Amino acid sequence: MSLRWRITATITLVSVLVAVALSLTVHFAYAYRLADEARKMQEERVELALREYSRTGRPSLGSRLDDPDLPAALRSVVGDGYTATMIEETPEGAYVWAAAAASDQQVLSLRSDYTAQLDALSSLDRVLVLGSLTVVALGAGAGVVIGAQLSVRLRRAASAAGRVADGDRRTRVSAAIGGGSRDEAAELARAVDAMADALQGRLDAERRVTADIAHELRTPLTGLTTAAELLAPGRPAELVRDRVRALRALVEDVLEVARLDTATERPDLSEVALGAFTTRRAAPYAPGVQVRVLADAVVDTDPRRLERILVNLIANATKHGGAPVAVEVEGARIRVRDHGPGFPEEVLAEGPSRFRKGTGSTGGHGLGLTIALGQAHVLGARLTLANPDGGGALATLDLAPYDHPTPPLGEELPPGWR
Template identity: 80%
Template sequence: MSLRWKITATVTLVSVLVAVALSLTVHLAYAYRLADEARKIQQERIELALREYSRTGQPTLGSRLDPPDLPEQLRAAVEGGYTATLLEDTGDGAYIWAAASVSERQILSLRTPYDPQLSALASLDRVLVMGALTVVALGAGAGVVIGAQLSVRLRRAAVAAGRVADGDRSTRVSAAIGSGSRDEAAELAHAIDAMADALQSRIEAERRVTADIAHELRTPLTGLTTAAELLPPGRPAELVRDRVRVLRALVEDVLEVARLDTATERAEMSEVALGAFTTRRAAPYAPEVEVHVLTDAVVDTDPRRLERILVNLITNALKHGAPPVAVEVDGARIGVRDHGSGFPDELVSEGPSRFRKWPGGSGGHGLGLTIALGQANVLGARLTFANPADGGALATVDLAPDEHPTVPQGEERSRTRP
């Protein structure tokens, strides 16, 4: 049950309880008042009848002397010279009695129908029922309106928070829900905005530090590369040149990650025949990788960035998986599959993270999948990591994620970062 209907149900329940309580209170108060007034009138009438009986010796004003239908409870109450009243419901009708003792053995009594008072009480009950139904209907309507307003604001806040989580820095939750009120929803929105700003500031600071370090390393790295080329031929020189190449590649990867973190990269889109493109790019890079084109499609993408994604996924499969490694093109999807031990659970559940290496992996700096994910975000594509049920690891690039809202069947776990 959504929050809207919970609020509506609560307000309706409270309205029902309030309406029932007020109706019962008014009913009982009016019934007591009618009975009290009837008793007072009957008391005055029996006293007047007593005075006339004392003067004439005959029952007057509709009074009777020792009637056979006099209730025993009333008879016992007037013994000893008292007067009393009694409201009796015989099943055939209701009556109000008044009696007084005129001698040790005789009782003078009056009986008047009480049905008019009961009719008035029934009329009041009908009015109370209509009023109660009106109150409940108004309460339920108010609950629907209040719940709908709060639900809409919270849904807007959730959508805005999702945009912030996806990297949209211009979105503010407080602006999405409206700043007209200062309730708990507005306080929550301001708190989320403050948290997002704090996290963004921290990420930006980390990105600047990473980019600055990489830039600062470029100058000595250029000199180191030049010096390595001047070394005399030999095994030591080859080792130095190899380590310099690795260091240079690492610096370039760090700079690329820093650029992708800024969320300012823009793709240069063009139409690409995906099957032919994948075959041409994969075959020269890794001849041992099999490329299967199930269905070809022409997609609008950035060839340079797509090639970077494809090469990184193939490299990752070759380094950390096991042969055979295959690339499969199915429409706007490219899947890179190996038959190793599969992706680590942390990568599947949380996504790739920079400088995170696979347990037992063969080298690398943990930046390949991070760069692939960043480039996929620039392209508006969806990069999915999964461990198929029959083993191995599968990375899928979906260049038309809006047309494929679900991940391929047969995957046990997947992690998507749109």
Template identity: 65%
Template structure:
């Protein structure tokens, strides 16, 4: 149940309880007052009738002597020498009685219909019922209004927080929440803004350090590469050049990750025939990969970034998976499947991370664990969705690149 419905239900229930308690209180108070007034009036009548009877010896004021209709409890009270009243019957037969003993040991009684007073009580109950319904309706309406306002503010806060999480650092949750009241929602929004600013400052510092380190490594790498090229032929020289090339690739990848982390990269969109594009890149970088086209479609994307994604995914499948590696193009979707051990559970659960290698990565090799991170970052720039899974039939790694779900960053 949403917060708005909970607030509405709570206010409606409280309003109903208050209305019921108030209505019952008024009902019983009015019923008691009516009964007391009727008893007092009948007592006055029977006393006047008794005085007249004692003077004249004849009933007066509608009284009766030794009436067999007198209710038994009232007769017994009068026989004990008391002046007593009693309300008996219900509905139209309701009556209020009064009885008193006479000097000649007889019982003088008067009675009148109590139905008009019951009708007044029923009319009051109708008014109370209508009032209770109005109170519940107004309470529910107030709950809807209050809940809708709070729910709308929290929804705007959630949407703004989502924009911040997606990399829009200019969005402020407190501005999205709005309102001049310093309530809990405003305090929460300010706390989220403060947390986002602190995290952004820390991330920016980490990105600067990463980029600075990578940039600073470029200069000695250039000299190291030149020196390696001057070495003569032989196994030691070959090993040096191989390690220098690996280190250069690592530095370039780290720089690319740092640029992607800034969320400032923009896609240079062009129309690309996706199936033909995938076939040509696969033939160039992974000739042993099988490409199958289900549906041909022209997509608007950045060909350079798309190539980077495809190459990283193919290299990852060939390095950590097992042949055969197949690529399927279905409209705007590209699926890459291999028959290896599949992605580790931690990778599927947490997503690609920096320097995270698959469990099948060989000791001392297998890349440096940035390939999937770069592919995910480039997909975000394109507005695409990159999904990692294990095939339900053979357990091999299955990567789906969907170029259709969202617009790329403007």
């Protein structure tokens, strides 16, 4: 049950309880008042009739002597020398009785109709029921309005927080729900904005440090590369040059990640025939990779960034996966499949993370998938990772718009890929 309906149900329940409590209080108070007034009036009348009987010896004012219809309970009380009243409800109607002892053996009683009072009480009950229903309806309506307003504000806050989480730095939760409010929802929104600003400041500081370190490493790395080239030929020189190349690749990757983190990168779009492009780029990089074009398509994308994604996916499959490695093009979708141990569970659950490699992986620095995901984001593409049936790892790059969902991975693969 959503918060809106919980608030509505709570207000409605409280309205019902209040209406019932007030109605019962008014009903019993009015009934007691009617009965008390009728008893007092009947008692005064019977006392007046008793005085007339004492003076004249005859019943008057509608009183009767030893009335056979007198209730036994009232007769027993009067027999002890008291004057008493009683309200009696029978199938024939309702009556108010008053009785007093006329002598040691005789009882003088007076009976009056009580139907008018009961009709008045019934009319009051109908008014109370109608008023209670009105109060409950108004309470439920107020609950719906209040709950709807709060629910809408919280949904706007959740949507704005989601955009902030996706990297939109201009979005503010407090502005999304209405910055002029001073209730708890506004306080929560301001707290979320403050937390987002603090986290963003820390991330920006970390990115600047990373970019500055990588940039500063370029100068000594250039000198180290030059010095390595001047070494005499031999195994030690080859080892030094190999480590220098690895260090240069790492620095360039770190710089690329830092640029992608700034969210300022923009693609240089052009039309690309995806099948021919993939075949030309994949074959020279990894001659053993199988490239299949099931259906070609022309997409509007950035060739340099697309090549970077493709090369990183193939490199990840060849280094950390198992042969055979196959690349399949189907329309605006590229699949890279290997038959190794598959992606680590933490990568599937949380996504690629810099400098994190799977257990048992050798080589690389854990930046390839991070860069591929960042470049795909710049292109407006979708990169998904999965471990399909039959083992191995499957990376799917979908260059179609986001309103074209990627089908479940593994279900569209040809039979030989399972």
